[in-house]
Amino acid sequence: MHLYEQKFINLSLDEEKLKVIFKEHDTNGDGRLSKEELLKAFQKLGSRNPGWRVRRSLHHADRNGDGSISLDELEELVKYAVKQGYVVN
Numbered sequence: 001m002h003l004y005e006q007k008f009i010n011l012s013l014d015e016e017k018l019k020v021i022f023k024e025h026d027t028n029g030d031g032r033l034s035k036e037e038l039l040k041a042f043q044k045l046g047s048r049n050p051g052w053r054v055r056r057s058l059h060h061a062d063r064n065g066d067g068s069i070s071l072d073e074l075e076e077l078v079k080y081a082v083k084q085g086y087v088v089n
Helices: 002-024 035-044 050-061 071-083
Strands: none
Touching: 002 035, 002 071, 035 050, 050 071
């Protein structure tokens, strides 16, 4: 049971670190991540095909369909990134 708890804690820390990275890429400070900002974030995270990753992340996290990720949608973006294996060291 102890190992499971530790893994859960690490996952939560990874989610927080990913959230910080995504927020840092809101370069214009409008509280939204545009496609260009998402592209740069996924490049920083080491994506092999960041353009494709942006399209997939928008498909999974952009609930209102406006083509960007708002702060309200950020949790879904982070969950998607973790599910795809993105972690921060």
